[in-house]
Amino acid sequence: MSIVKINVLTVPAEQRETLEKRFASRAGAVENSDGFEWFELLRPVEGTDDYLVYTRWRDEESFTAWMEGPMKAAHQGGEAKGGERPKPAASGSTLWSFEVVQQTGPPVA
Known part of the structure; x- marks a missing residue:
């Protein structure tokens, strides 16, 4: 069964637009990575500054391969003017990991 990785990003209000533009x-x-199944960027509505970056993978090995390859390369690139990397939009990050034990989808028409 699939695994889910949720990256919890603490994003100050003044950095929300920056974060969303960077993801866009x-x-x-990520969509072209082997084993990738789903992505969602979830914006907080009330009571928190935490965004949730939801990804779903076929297995742990697929996620690890993406982390060590395409994701690592993407985070090492992206230079701003003057050859400096842009300042992170998030002030903190925590990774949650889950196994999918039950799932359901919309009814097939």
Whole structure:
């Protein structure tokens, strides 16, 4: 069964737009990875500054391969003017890991 990785990003209000634009500009970066199943960027509505980056993978090995390859390369690139990397939009990050033990989808028409 699949695994889920949720990256909890603490994002100050003044950095929300920056974070969302950065994710939008990376469209397709994870979707073409072997074993990738799903992605969602969840914006907080109330009571927290934490965004949730939800990814679902076929297995732990697929996630690890993406982390050590495409994701690592993406985070090492991306230079701003003057050759400096842009400042992170998040002030903190925590990774949660889950195994999918039950699932359901919409009814098939």
